[in-house]
Amino acid sequence: MGKRHVAVAVVALLVCGAAARHTKPTVASVPKNACDLVTLEQVQELLPDATDGEPAPLTGVGHVKGATCNWELKTTTALGEEVPTDSLKVEVATLPPGTPLKVLKSSLLAEIGGANKGNGEKVSGLGTSAIVLSTVPTEAEVKAIVGKLSLSVRYTTGGAGISSLEDANTRQDDVVTLAKAIAAKI
Numbered sequence: 001m002g003k004r005h006v007a008v009a010v011v012a013l014l015v016c017g018a019a020a021r022h023t024k025p026t027v028a029s030v031p032k033n034a035c036d037l038v039t040l041e042q043v044q045e046l047l048p049d050a051t052d053g054e055p056a057p058l059t060g061v062g063h064v065k066g067a068t069c070n071w072e073l074k075t076t077t078a079l080g081e082e083v084p085t086d087s088l089k090v091e092v093a094t095l096p097p098g099t100p101l102k103v104l105k106s107s108l109l110a111e112i113g114g115a116n117k118g119n120g121e122k123v124s125g126l127g128t129s130a131i132v133l134s135t136v137p138t139e140a141e142v143k144a145i146v147g148k149l150s151l152s153v154r155y156t157t158g159g160a161g162i163s164s165l166e167d168a169n170t171r172q173d174d175v176v177t178l179a180k181a182i183a184a185k186i
Contacts, residue, residue: 030149034090035069037182043071046088046155046174058093066093066150091152092186095145104145105129111143126180127151134169142179149186153179 031037035053043050050071058066072087095104105128112120112131120133123142130144138158144151155175157168168175 030065030067030092030094031186032067033069034067034092037092037185038069038090038178042178042181043088046171046178047071047073047086049073050088053088053090058091063097064093064095066091068092086157087155089152089154089156090182091150091154092182093150095148095150101128101145104150108143108145123176123179126176126183130179132172132176134172137167137169140168140172140175142175144179144183146183146186151179151183151186153182 033055035055038053040050040052043053050073053069053071056068056070058064058068068089068091070087070089072084074082075085076082095101108129108131109122111133112122116133116135119135120131123130123132123144126142127144127146130142132140132142134140139154139156141152141154153175155168155171
C-alpha cells in the first residue's frame with residue numbers, strides 16, 4: 001500500500017469517526033408487545049379476574065411509534081350481551097419528533113392545572129416528568145416521560161355503567177406503583 005493510499009485510509013477513518021459522533025441519536029425502542037412489560041400478577045392487583053392482555057400496535061399518530069396492551073373484565077347483561085366493565089391499558093410510544101422536551105413536560109403538567117386542578121398531581125421518582133390524574137371517579141391514569149418514550153397506564157372501572165370494583169380514583173397509588181414497575185423495563 002502506497003503513502004497515498006494510507007493517507008486516504010486515515011482521512012476516511014477520521015471522517016467516518018467524526019460523522020459517527022455527529023449522527024442523530026437513535027430512536028427510542030418501543031417494545032413489540034407492551035403486554036410483556038407487566039406480569040399477570042401485577043395486573044391482577046387492579047383487576048383480580050384478569051387473564052392475558054391483548055397487545056396492539058399504536059396507530060394513527062403520524063411518526064410516533066408505539067404499542068399498547070389491554071386487559072378487560074366483562075360481564076353478561078340480563079339481555080345476554082357481554083359488555084366490558086373494568087379495564088387496564090398500558091401504552092408506550094416514542095415522543096413526537098422535533099418537539100422539545102421542555103414543551104412536552106409543560107404540556108404534561110398543564111393537564112393537572114386549569115379545569116383539572118385538584119384531580120391530579122405530579123409523581124416523583126418516575127421518569128423525567130410524570131402525573132397521575134383522575135378527571136372522573138371511574139378512571140385513574142398515570143402519564144410519564146421516560147427517556148425518549150411516553151408511558152400511559154390507565155385504569156378504568158364502570159364500563160357500560162357496570163363495575164365490580166370501587167371507583168378507580170381510589171386506586172391512584174396502585175396505578176403509580178404499576179407505572180413505576182413498567183418504567184423500569186423500558
